[in-house]
Amino acid sequence: MSAENHSATLSAHPDEFPAFDNQDRHTDATIEDDLETPRASFYSEVAEGELSLDEDYFSSPPPSRNAMTTPSELLSHKAAAITSSNNAPQTHSRATVAVSLPEGVYAQQQDAMSGSGSVTTAPSFSDSMSIRSTAPTLKSLGDADVESMLGEILSETESRFCASSIQESIEESVEDEDTDDEIDEEILTDEEQLARWRAKKKHFFILSEAGKPVYSRYGSETIISSYIGVLQAIISFFTDTSDTLQSFQSGSHLFVVISSGPLYLVAISCTGETPAQLRLQLDSLYQQILSTLTLSQLTKAFSGRFNFDLRRLLGGTEVFLDGLVDSILRGSPAILLSALECITLRKTHRTQINQLLLTHRTSTLLYGLIITDSRLVSVIRPKRHSLHPPDLQLLFSMLFTASTFRDGNEHWTPLCMPRFNSKGFLHAYIHFFTADSAIVLISADKDAFFELREMAEKVVAGLQETGLRERIGEGVKRPKPVDIMPGTVIRHWVYKSRGNVQFISSSWEGVERKRTMVVYQRLHAVVHGRGRVKVAFETAGSGASQGVGDGGDNGGKRSLGQDGMAWVGNGWEVYAVAKRGTKREAMVRGVQGIVKWVKEREERVFVIGGATF
Amino acid sequence: MSHPRASTQSQRFAQFKLVLLGESAVGKSSLVLRFVKDQFDDYRESTIGAAFLTQTIALDETTTVKFEIWDTAGQERYKSLAPMYYRNANCAVVVYDITQSSSLDKAKAWVKELQRQANENIVIALAGNKLDIVTGDPSKRAVETVEAEAYAKEAGLLFFETSAKTAQNVKDLFTAIAKKLPLDQPGPRGARPGAGGRGVDLKGGMAAQQQGCNC
Ligand SMILES: Nc1nc2c(ncn2[C@@H]2O[C@H](COP(=O)(O)OP(=O)(O)OP(=O)(O)O)[C@@H](O)[C@H]2O)c(=O)[nH]1
Ligand SMILES: [Mg+2]
Numbered sequence: 123m124s125a126e127n128h129s130a131t132l133s134a135h136p137d138e139f140p141a142f143d144n145q146d147r148h149t150d151a152t153i154e155d156d157l158e159t160p161r162a163s164f165y166s167e168v169a170e171g172e173l174s175l176d177e178d179y180f181s182s183p184p185p186s187r188n189a190m191t192t193p194s195e196l197l198s199h200k201a202a203a204i205t206s207s208n209n210a211p212q213t214h215s216r217a218t219v220a221v222s223l224p225e226g227v228y229a230q231q232q233d234a235m236s237g238s239g240s241v242t243t244a245p246s247f248s249d250s251m252s253i254r255s256t257a258p259t260l261k262s263l264g265d266a267d268v269e270s271m272l273g274e275i276l277s278e279t280e281s282r283f284c285a286s287s288i289q290e291s292i293e294e295s296v297e298d299e300d301t302d303d304e305i306d307e308e309i310l311t312d313e314e315q316l317a318r319w320r321a322k323k324k325h326f327f328i329l330s331e332a333g334k335p336v337y338s339r340y341g342s343e344t345i346i347s348s349y350i351g352v353l354q355a356i357i358s359f360f361t362d363t364s365d366t367l368q369s370f371q372s373g374s375h376l377f378v379v380i381s382s383g384p385l386y387l388v389a390i391s392c393t394g395e396t397p398a399q400l401r402l403q404l405d406s407l408y409q410q411i412l413s414t415l416t417l418s419q420l421t422k423a424f425s426g427r428f429n430f431d432l433r434r435l436l437g438g439t440e441v442f443l444d445g446l447v448d449s450i451l452r453g454s455p456a457i458l459l460s461a462l463e464c465i466t467l468r469k470t471h472r473t474q475i476n477q478l479l480l481t482h483r484t485s486t487l488l489y490g491l492i493i494t495d496s497r498l499v500s501v502i503r504p505k506r507h508s509l510h511p512p513d514l515q516l517l518f519s520m521l522f523t524a525s526t527f528r529d530g531n532e533h534w535t536p537l538c539m540p541r542f543n544s545k546g547f548l549h550a551y552i553h554f555f556t557a558d559s560a561i562v563l564i565s566a567d568k569d570a571f572f573e574l575r576e577m578a579e580k581v582v583a584g585l586q587e588t589g590l591r592e593r594i595g596e597g598v599k600r601p602k603p604v605d606i607m608p609g610t611v612i613r614h615w616v617y618k619s620r621g622n623v624q625f626i627s628s629s630w631e632g633v634e635r636k637r638t639m640v641v642y643q644r645l646h647a648v649v650h651g652r653g654r655v656k657v658a659f660e661t662a663g664s665g666a667s668q669g670v671g672d673g674g675d676n677g678g679k680r681s682l683g684q685d686g687m688a689w690v691g692n693g694w695e696v697y698a699v700a701k702r703g704t705k706r707e708a709m710v711r712g713v714q715g716i717v718k719w720v721k722e723r724e725e726r727v728f729v730i731g732g733a734t735f
Numbered sequence: 736m737s738h739p740r741a742s743t744q745s746q747r748f749a750q751f752k753l754v755l756l757g758e759s760a761v762g763k764s765s766l767v768l769r770f771v772k773d774q775f776d777d778y779r780e781s782t783i784g785a786a787f788l789t790q791t792i793a794l795d796e797t798t799t800v801k802f803e804i805w806d807t808a809g810q811e812r813y814k815s816l817a818p819m820y821y822r823n824a825n826c827a828v829v830v831y832d833i834t835q836s837s838s839l840d841k842a843k844a845w846v847k848e849l850q851r852q853a854n855e856n857i858v859i860a861l862a863g864n865k866l867d868i869v870t871g872d873p874s875k876r877a878v879e880t881v882e883a884e885a886y887a888k889e890a891g892l893l894f895f896e897t898s899a900k901t902a903q904n905v906k907d908l909f910t911a912i913a914k915k916l917p918l919d920q921p922g923p924r925g926a927r928p929g930a931g932g933r934g935v936d937l938k939g940g941m942a943a944q945q946q947g948c949n950c
Contacts, residue, residue, distance in 0.1 A: 533786050
């Protein structure tokens with residue numbers, strides 16, 4: 123079969139997918155040849171022009187045979203993060219936007235920022251407080267918390283830009299984004315449709331280098347195609363001048379572009395996120411496409427067919443992209459924080475569940491997971507292979523945002539986990555054994571269905587018999603802030619453990635999710651911004667997120683009705699909101715309480731390491 | 736592989752592997768859902784990979800047939816995965832949509848492929864689905880019954896026009912298949928065991944052997 127052709131894409135981004143280039147595929151080659159031989163003749167019958175990407179489903183190197191001779195510590199979660207940070211656009215890339223466009227688009231230059239820390243002083247409101255007074259955080263890449271690098275590198279590039287990208291209409295923009303989709307678009311006139319489309323606060327587009335539409339969350343083909351054309355023209359202008367367009371502002375709209383493989387992904391937003399935050403969102407869409415196709419197929423689809431219509435190959439997966447976009451619009455701490463959420467379980471229960479999976483493990487199993495309500499319950503994995511949180515995040519999103527897998531049936535599907543290996547498929551057995559809980563067993567062997575099925579049956583029966591199924595059900599409940607700190611001013615909080623790449627959130631009940639997420643977004647931008655401040659406040663009154671001591675050049679934002687605080691410690695970060703006008707001291711005390719509470723039960727609220735075999 | 740077992744006295748039990756093939760959106764999953772759960776969804780998401788379901792039917796007082804069903808995805812990108820679902824199948828339902836003539840062409844291609852590549856005694860049924868639509872509005876019909884029927888006869892297929900929505904002919908379709916399958920003959924029939932090491936097949940149902948390529 124034809125040789126793979128990655129060079130076109132990879133040369134444009136030499137640093138983009140570095141992690142798995144060193145695979146030794148020799149072992150696989152022999153085995154696959156057997157498989158390929160009869161198929162080769164068979165598929166030569168494929169009609170002219172018909173697309174056949176067959177071989178890739180088979181040629182995915184079985185990961186257990188990959189010579190991933192990485193030192194064992196690289197296979198921990200931190201390795202995942204190293205991969206992530208390698209994927210980050212280079213900090214020294216420049217984007218100079220100087221093009222005259224309608225609606226007063228203005229030029230914006232972004233250039234490299236070294237991590238020059240701005241002075242960060244200790245919060246001064248209470249002497250009893252243990253918030254660390256933070257020295258400028260000039261970290262070398264080597265010893266930095268690698269997990270957060272992606273965010274930090276991106277923030278560095280963008281921080282200057284960030285200050286000016288704050289727009290004025292946050293207030294409206296966080297309202298009723300999801301209520302207005304109810305009307306059947308078909309009964310509207312073209313103009314009405316266009317008006318509704320333009321009124322969306324945020325758009326995501328995916329297009330090919332040739333300007334062919336690949337995906338858009340909203341709008342009919344006719345509406346989007348002209349926009350896609352304009353976008354393509356702008357982007358290719360910069361490509362032609364070997365510059366990279368990253369983002370630009372037009373009025374209150376921020377445009378962010380990433381170029382990934384043969385695709386451009388574009389976000390247009392007036393919801394006040396930073397380019398770095400939007401870029402993470404776009405990347406999650408790109409990863410979703412990779413999980414359907416693999417990078418090899420994606421690249422191949424366009425090689426020699428510049429004009430290829432990728433929608434042909436993505437058929438049926440729009441629901442997953444829609445699901446991702448909708449959860450982004452709703453406010454996704456998982457994407458903002460690049461972390462996973464787990465359910466709370468006593469350590470003994472979690473161990474028992476791990477044990478069940480380990481006991482019934484079959485020889486071809488790579489990863490075994492129990493997932494409930496988009497959250498991780500338990501995971502087992504080989505010692506030699508880490509599980510990359512972004513891969514799991516994708517999987518969770520596919521399972522829970524679409525109804526495809528949630529029908530109680532058993533499913534067997536090829537699935538690429540791009541951080542694990544963007545070039546090949548794994549095969550996943552997926553079964554929802556309750557309305558909200560799924561068992562997912564992943565193997566590199568496409569013929570493993572029946573043995574995994576048997577394993578799943580035993581595990582599910584075991585969960586039932588031991589009452590662990592009920593424990594899982596109970597663990598789904600998120601605590602309210604007052605449950606853990608009676609009388610606290612905190613209304614909602616999220617805590618991220620960087621080392622575990624996981625977060626825990628308090629209950630969303632009675633919380634205005636979108637507005638709260640916007641507060642977190644702003645705080646996140648500040649603590650991950652240039653100043654690397656360790657403590658930041660968002661004050662509803664002034665409508666400004668302020669890093670303590672950074673002077674907070676954030677004027678112009680409207681209030682979100684809540685005060686917020688972020689605190690970054692050693693290996694963790696916490697974000698919280700309280701009623702507007704809350705005394706900072708009370709808020710700080712609340713946040714300290716959260717940190718203490720989480721630290722006392724880390725083994726319950728986080729899956730630490732997972733069980734290995 | 737089927738496992739017809741002569742159980743107590745005259746009770747007969749047989750198990751068959753069935754695969755559904757056909758273009759995306761013709762209604763494969765809907766037919767299976769109707770057959771297995773007697774339900775229908777107006778809105779169904781396209782199948783990703785394949786779904787595995789089972790259904791047991793009583794052919795008569797003494798005969799029970801269990802189907803192990805692979806509901807495959809019709810999307811183009813999964814084409815290459817089809818052999819691993821039909822390779823061991825005893826029977827196949829190839830579905831087209833009677834309101835889309837191109838879907839019959841796809842169905843014919845599947846039949847051809849099955850006849851060439853699958854188990855040589857495979858029982859194939861051709862199902863023209865969405866009959867309810869043309870019942871309501873005959874102008875929606877794009878494939879004439881006689882035309883499809885003639886093709887089915889020539890190719891040696893069972894033929895039904897079905898509606899997953901109204902359940903019309905769905906049970907009949909599966910029953911006809913069960914009846915055509917040989918019930919008495921013990922052991923795997925017509926399989927090409929190992930077929931000269933041309934790849935690993937999905938291992939047999941219940942008793943998955945611990946063998947094959949382990950890595
Ligand atoms: N009116 C009518 N609609 C049907 C019938 N069967 C299926 N549909 C509809 O056709 C659409 C596609 O049906 P599916 O069962 O998902 O089609 P599929 O063949 O499984 O498609 P893939 O999984 O993509 O291969 C759904 O919206 C169904 O509701 C039918 O008998 N009558
Ligand atoms: Mg289907």
